[in-house]
Structure formats: C-alpha cells, structure tokens
C-alpha cells in the first residue's frame with residue numbers, strides 16, 4: 001500500500017494550483033470560490049452536486065496530508081471569518097467557520113473569554129482545526145473539538161442542518177471531528193472559559209531524568225510537553241500553569257529573540273546546514289538545548305501558540321499515555337541504530353480522553369508523539385519506522401499529518417467507526433465531499 005500512496009502524492013503543478021503550507025500537496029481545482037454568505041456556500045454545494053462535481057473547503061492549508069485536495073470546486077473562506085454572536089450567560093460564541101484561530105483568540109479575549117486549550121500555532125481556521133482533531137497538551141484537557149457545542153453543516157444536497165445537544169445530537173457527536181467528509185461546516189458554536197493567563201517555564205532537561213519522573217510532570221502540571229533532541233541526551237521542556245496572576249510578559253526584544261530569532265531564524269539556519277551536510281546534524285543538535293531557562297506570564301493564547309516560519313513535514317501519532325516512555329525509547333533506539341540524521345526534535349504531548357468517534361484521543365488518556373523533518377528532506381524511512389512502532393500500541397494518526405494507514409488498518413482503532421460512517425452515509429451519500437485521501441482513510445462514501 002505504501003508505494004501506491006507515494007505515487008498518488010506526486011505533485012501536479014499548473015497555473016491554477018492550490019498548495020498547502022508545507023508545499024508537499026498540490027491540486028488543480030476546476031474552480032476556486034470565495035463565498036461570503038451561508039446561502040452562497042450552500043449554493044456552491046448544490047450546484048456542484050447537480051453537476052456531479054466534488055467540493056472541498058480549505059482552511060489555512062496547514063495539513064500535511066492530501067486531506068484538503070480536490071479536482072472539483074475548492075472553497076476558500078477568506079470572506080467568511082466573523083464572530084457572529086456571543087452569549088455571556090453560557091459563555092458560548094458562534095463564529096463563521098473560516099475564522100483563523102489568531103482572530104478568534106483576540107475576539108474572545110475582548111469578550112473576557114478564551115478557548116480552554118490550544119495547539120502550538122494559531123494560523124488554522126476553526127473548521128480546519130476541529131476537522132482534523134487538532135490538539136494541544138494537558139492531561140486534564142481535550143482537543144479543540146471537545147469545545148464545540150453546536151454547528152451548522154451543509155450536507156451533500158446543499159441542505160443546511162443545525163446540530164447541537166438538543167437538535168440532531170447524533171450528527172453533532174460525529175461531526176465535531178469530521179475530516180471534511182461529512183459536509184461543509186458553516187458556523188461553529190464554541191464553549192469557552194473565562195480568559196486566563198499562563199505561567200510559562202521553559203528549560204532544557206536530561207531526557208532520562210525527565211522520563212524517570214514523567215507521570216509526576218504530566219499529572220502535576222496543567223499543560224506539560226517536551227521535545228527530545230535526537231542525537232543528544234537532552235530534552236526541551238515546557239510547563240504552562242493556569243493562573244489569574246497578572247501578565248508579566250517577556251520584554252518585546254526577548255520575545256522576538258526567542259520566538260523569531262532562536263525558534264525560527266537560527267533554528268532554520270541549523271536545519272539548512274543539516275540538509276546540506278547531514279553528518280553535521282549531531283553536532284548542530286547539541287546546540288539546540290543550550291538555550292537557557294525562560295519564565296513569564298502572559299495571556300493563554302499568547303503562550304500556547306507561537307510563530308512557525310521554518311517549514312517542515314510532520315507525522316504525529318496518538319497512543320495510550322501508559323505507552324509513552326516505551327514508545328519514545330524505541331524511537332530513540334531506532335534513530336541511534338539506523339544511522340539516519342534527524343535534525344528536528346521529537347515532540348511529546350498529553351491530553352484527556354474524549355468521546356468523539358474519530359478523535360485521536362477517543363476513550364483513552366493519550367500521549368501524542370510527533371516526528372518532523374525539514375522541508376525537502378526524505379521522510380519515508382524515518383516515518384515508516386516510527387509508524388511501525390506506533391502500530392504496536394494501536395496508534396491513531398493525526399488526520400492532518402503524514403501517515404501511511406488505510407481504512408482497513410484504521411477501522412479497528414476507532415470503536416465508534418461505524419457510527420461515523422452512518423453519519424457520512426446520511427450527509428454525503430453521493431461522495432460530494434470525498435477525495436482520494438478520504439477514500440484511502442475512510443473508504444468510499446457510498
């Protein structure tokens with residue numbers, strides 16, 4: 001199966017091409033549309049269905065997989081990104097589905113609210129983020145889709161379905177993580193929390209010492225994560241504690257130095273040298289943990305998310321939290337033995353279980369392990385080897401990050417797989433929202 005998938009992802013570039021952020025996925029849609037109302041959005045779906053065309057909405061193109069590609073009508077929501085309403089009593093906010101998280105976060109803050117947890121960037125659209133089960137870290141917190149209280153979805157025949165806990169709860173249950181396969185999400189209602197600050201501490205640590213007390217770090221901190229630096233015994237750790245203490249941000253120059261110069265420009269330069277001279281990677285990697293300890297307090301969304309200017313390819317797996325240490329040590333052993341030169345740190349995060357059928361954290365305390373390579377670098381051997389390890393723990397791949405699974409290998413890993421497929425048959429019986437990636441990972445729509 002693996003070689004078939006590789007052949008299917010060779011890029012076809014033409015003047016009317018859409019390309020994702022990582023530059024590894026391209027498509028030449030029949031048309032690119034920019035609706036600004038729900039009626040226009042529904043009209044696009046209705047016309048496409050009548051003409052036997054397919055439809056795909058793209059968010060910010062921050063998925064590494066071919067999930068957002070289409071040869072039919074490609075819909076961009078750059079004119080459909082407003083906050084529509086806010087209910088102070090229930091702390092819910094309804095937004096148009098194309099709103100980028102960066103704008104949403106500011107809009108929530110102005111209303112004294114915040115999302116409970118976030119991933120590490122804010123470029124994504126809200127619909128794109130929930131559709132692939134985007135998550136951050138924190139053993140007591142779920143991914144972004146767990147914060148969804150309602151949606152309006154445009155089904156394959158162009159009809160608009162409102163779903164919430166009172167109306168169409170079965171659809172809401174499945175559609176929170178829908179991979180873009182159930183319909184076009186028009187609006188999303190989010191359950192928010194009062195705005196809060198995070199007390200951030202970032203510091204290097206010896207990876208073996210960290211793993212020896214891992215449970216303690218994960219359970220005793222609100223949002224703990226770490227990055228193991230391949231070819232070294234070092235990890236970079238991040239502890240974020242929720243607090244109502246006042247903001248004590250880093251001085252601007254320091255934030256710029258840490259987030260742009262160190263994390264992006266200097267990091268990117270090391271990666272480029274590593275791509276030209278892979279044998280230098282172990283020596284360059286030893287420079288990464290040399291950054292010192294950083295401590296500050298800032299608004300939650302400013303701490304959770306940061307700029308990402310260095311482009312890369314990524315694969316991420318969700319495994320039971322109990323398997324974290326064994327799985328990570330197997331990756332470490334593989335890297336040491338393989339002779340591969342890996343220039344990107346391996347990221348390790350944790351979340352609470354949830355009940356969303358295609359969520360990667362469904363029904364279990366979850367550890368996420370993510371591997372990356374610099375853009376333009378071969379990743380197959382590394383990613384396949386890591387995937388083989390993750391398979392031993394019933395690993396579930398991030399839907400927006402590279403992997404080699406198929407519907408056949410995935411179905412047994414999601415206990416509510418059939419419930420999702422029933423929603424898909426109901427909302428999209430003609431396969432209007434299908435594409436080759438969805439057919440690979442979910443099977444045919446009908």
Ligand SMILES: Cc1cc2nc3c(=O)[nH]c(=O)nc-3n(C[C@H](O)[C@H](O)[C@H](O)COP(=O)(O)OP(=O)(O)OC[C@H]3O[C@@H](n4cnc5c(N)ncnc54)[C@H](O)[C@@H]3O)c2cc1C
Pocket residue numbers: 021022056057058059060061062063064067068097098118119120121123124125126127128129130131132133134135136179180181183184185186308398399400401
């Ligand atoms: C630098 C970087 C950092 C990242 N960090 C994290 C992280 O910390 N945690 C994490 O879990 N992931 C992370 N990701 C992955 C990213 O969050 C997901 O791939 C996410 O889906 C991207 O959102 P997007 O808006 O770019 O969606 P796209 O990639 O454009 O689309 C993703 C899917 O959503 C569908 N979709 C979009 N809008 C709609 C709509 N209105 N209706 C129906 N379907 C829709 C698309 O059709 C497609 O199927 C990262 C990716 C990058 C490149």
